Amino acid sequence: MMATQTRQDFWPRLLGIMFATTALAAGVARGQAPEGATTYAPVRLPGQPAPKNPGEISTSVTKCDTCHTEYKQPNTPGGRALKSNEFILHNESSTWFKSDVHSIAFANLDGPIGKQMSERLGYKVTEAPQCLTCHSADKTPNKPLADKKPDDFAREDGGVNCTVCHGMGNAWQGEHTDPPATRWREKEPQFKFDKGMADLRNPAVKAKLCVSCHVGNPDEGKVITHDMYAAGHPPIPPFEITNYMASEPKHWGYPSELPYFKQFAEQTKSDEAATWKTFRYFPAEKESYLARHLAAGAVAAMEAEAALLADAAKHSASGFDYARFDCYSCHHDLSYPSARQKRGYEGAPGRVPLKVWNGAVPEALAQHLGGSSVPELKTWADSYKGTWPTLRKAAIARQLGDPAQVMTAAAATRKWCNDYLQLQTVTDKPIYPPSQAKELLKIINTAATSDKWTGAPEAVMALTWASLGLRNDLKSTPPQDQLASLGRVIITQVRSEPFSTPDKLPVPIESKLKARLSLFAMFKPDDFIREFKKLPE
Numbered sequence: 001m002m003a004t005q006t007r008q009d010f011w012p013r014l015l016g017i018m019f020a021t022t023a024l025a026a027g028v029a030r031g032q033a034p035e036g037a038t039t040y041a042p043v044r045l046p047g048q049p050a051p052k053n054p055g056e057i058s059t060s061v062t063k064c065d066t067c068h069t070e071y072k073q074p075n076t077p078g079g080r081a082l083k084s085n086e087f088i089l090h091n092e093s094s095t096w097f098k099s100d101v102h103s104i105a106f107a108n109l110d111g112p113i114g115k116q117m118s119e120r121l122g123y124k125v126t127e128a129p130q131c132l133t134c135h136s137a138d139k140t141p142n143k144p145l146a147d148k149k150p151d152d153f154a155r156e157d158g159g160v161n162c163t164v165c166h167g168m169g170n171a172w173q174g175e176h177t178d179p180p181a182t183r184w185r186e187k188e189p190q191f192k193f194d195k196g197m198a199d200l201r202n203p204a205v206k207a208k209l210c211v212s213c214h215v216g217n218p219d220e221g222k223v224i225t226h227d228m229y230a231a232g233h234p235p236i237p238p239f240e241i242t243n244y245m246a247s248e249p250k251h252w253g254y255p256s257e258l259p260y261f262k263q264f265a266e267q268t269k270s271d272e273a274a275t276w277k278t279f280r281y282f283p284a285e286k287e288s289y290l291a292r293h294l295a296a297g298a299v300a301a302m303e304a305e306a307a308l309l310a311d312a313a314k315h316s317a318s319g320f321d322y323a324r325f326d327c328y329s330c331h332h333d334l335s336y337p338s339a340r341q342k343r344g345y346e347g348a349p350g351r352v353p354l355k356v357w358n359g360a361v362p363e364a365l366a367q368h369l370g371g372s373s374v375p376e377l378k379t380w381a382d383s384y385k386g387t388w389p390t391l392r393k394a395a396i397a398r399q400l401g402d403p404a405q406v407m408t409a410a411a412a413t414r415k416w417c418n419d420y421l422q423l424q425t426v427t428d429k430p431i432y433p434p435s436q437a438k439e440l441l442k443i444i445n446t447a448a449t450s451d452k453w454t455g456a457p458e459a460v461m462a463l464t465w466a467s468l469g470l471r472n473d474l475k476s477t478p479p480q481d482q483l484a485s486l487g488r489v490i491i492t493q494v495r496s497e498p499f500s501t502p503d504k505l506p507v508p509i510e511s512k513l514k515a516r517l518s519l520f521a522m523f524k525p526d527d528f529i530r531e532f533k534k535l536p537e
Contacts, residue, residue, distance in 0.1 A: 030337040057196075058170040059137040061093065064162045067177065070094035081160055086259040087185055092251040096162070099249035099499035101506045103158030105135040113232050113510060120231040129153070133221045134213040137164045142370035145221030165209060169196010185260070186278060201280035203293040204295070204421040207241055207300035214239045215304035218311035224272055224413070226322035237328065237494055238462040241297025242290045242469025247495040254289065255281045273428035282430050290473035291432035291440060292468050296424055298361035302388060303417030305358045309391065309401075310410035316403035325352040325400070328457060332521075339525050343455035347396035356456035359388045362464050364447050368440045380420055387416040434474065441470045442537075449532055450516075454525035455488070464490055464532065465511045471535075478535045489527045 021417050068090060084090070096103050108114060109126045125131040129148035132138070137154040156162075163173070172195035176184045182191075189199040199205045215234065216222045224233060266284045268274040275282060281289060294420040312320045314423040330354045332340075344351060366384035369377045391413050394405035424431065432440065447453055464486075471477055480485075486492055501507055 013337055017245050056170040057141075057168040059139055059163045059175055060163045061157055061160065061167055063173050066091045068162075069094050077233050083260065086263075087261075089251065092162070094501070095249050095251040095269060098504045099506055100251070101495075101509055102160035102164075104506050104508065106132075106155050107159065108508065108510075109135050111508070112511075113234070117228065117231040118234060121227065122266065126155075127170055127339070130221055135159065137161055137168070137337045138220075141168075146147075148221075150423070155280070159214075165198065166200065167197040168343075171195045172197035173523055186264075188278060189280070195454055199280070202425055203241075203280070203296035204252060204300065204425050207293070207296040208303075208421070210241065210244065210297070211239055211300045211304040214244075215301050215306060216308045223308060223311070224323055229323060229327075234510065235517065237272050237491070238458050239297065239301045239466070239536075240294070240361065240462050240465035240469070240494075242294050242473075243465035243494050244297075245290075245293070246469065246472065247493045249499040256284055256289070272430075276428045284434075286433060287430035288432045288434055288437035288470065288473050291437040292424065294361070294440075294469055295432070296421060297363060298466070299417045299420050302358050303421070305355065306388075306391060306410045306413040306417065309354070309395070309406055310414070313403040313406040313410065316401075320400045320403075322352075322364050324354070325395070325457075326355050326456070328356075329353060339455045343451055346392060351396040351399050354392050356453070357458040357459065357462040359392070360447065360456075360459040360462050361444070361454055364443045364463070364466075366441070368443050372431075374431070376414075376423055376426070377427075380416070380423065383416060387413040397443050409511070437474055441467065441474065444470065445532075445535075445537070449529045454529060457520055457523040460523070460525075461491055464492065465494070467535075468492065476536065482531075482534055482536075489519075489531050490523060491519055 067084070068088070106126075109131060114125050127150040129145050129150075129152070131147075132150065132153040132155070136159060137157055138147060138152065139154050140152040143152060153278075157163075167173075172192060175195060176192075176197070189202065193199055198209065200209065203397055211217075212220060212221055216224060219528065224236065229235070255265075261279065261281070264279065265275055266388065272282060272286060309324055312324050356507075368380040369381035372378045372381065387409070391406065391409035394409045396402040397405055428457075444463055444467050448460060448467060453459040453463060468478075469481075479484075483492060495509070496512075
């Protein structure tokens, strides 16, 4: 990759552990704005109209801190009338400052690993746009990365802050608290989007935002390279959104936990499409909240990787960067007998394949929706073989990939992914009712212990996380002793408590990195299969 296209997943995330659906790097899509429209474009799905006039960009967290800190809950008559305590937790800023590694994303660039990387890479990571694009808030989202300067990023506003994820539009930041703010929460997502607020209740939008840093986005300059890894950048774990959500110090409430959502669901019981249209969810008895998230996250991650591969093929004169391929293919201990040889190879032995984990959960989703009664979803599922599997073949057509084949297959894969994310958004009926979520869980559990995936620890990790996420949502969480046993053979949480230090600062990810990587390096398929199969169905 060209130097100007390199990217660094802001420390935490990069550090191999970031998660959290709501808190991840610069979620601003840099699409072409219509003539006469503002250049600011929050993350949106393909085909979603550009915002009309969100106003000026603001990256400050000062306004947020006014109401979203546990010690500053609004006590005005207007605040009480809004019943905001039924809609938000009022601990959002406090949690972010004390426990959320996104808040120290920029500070980590000046930490021990950051200093080491600066020395070895020959540039200051605290000033390099290819690092700041994930480790800070981008104040000039439509400026080409090659033209960006350090001051184009809001380094003074603390890492990946509220505005990075929820939207930098100054208009919504003020308007959502102005009278009659009681109605803001019931405004349709498009209205809010036009004001510059991201529709993070939509699993598809949320997932695309998260993967923009946790996988990458070449259009935004978020491209981590093999040079960065070699200089010290921690390995990035697979992206599985339900595990990232479960492993995040929560500054939000699930719909089932917040009184206002329950009230609204009751009011709209006769029109279930209304709850989806306004709040992007269905009551738990109608749909598994995390199943829809799981699907969106897996498909968005695949789309992001396909975009990176397409960009690599486009600039293939300098060769495909090693970071696009399966790290574990090279970075594993040689052993005999070999689980990899037992599993076999997709092509000629010795050719480095793409990251294996990207296809594990989407393949399970396609298998599940292949039996869907919704024609569009079934058609989508049936076309899976012509997408990611074809892209994987293009990557091993010759060592380090055939550029022409990769570009063609990547385009087909991206379309397949975006078609699903769009379908998920416009389908105002439950896609994953509890009965179907249970069927999906069975497919995922079977895949997790299959010969196809157990030779690839990252794929097993993604499937395990997906399984645990669905089990939690279906109220079938395994007993703690079984989870502990499983945790001794594979990483079961991308981040675990404690989230805060005694000084009430986020626990740096690098403090747990050695233990995590050691466990990963010692992965043995037979041990995993034995422990995973002990979990109740």
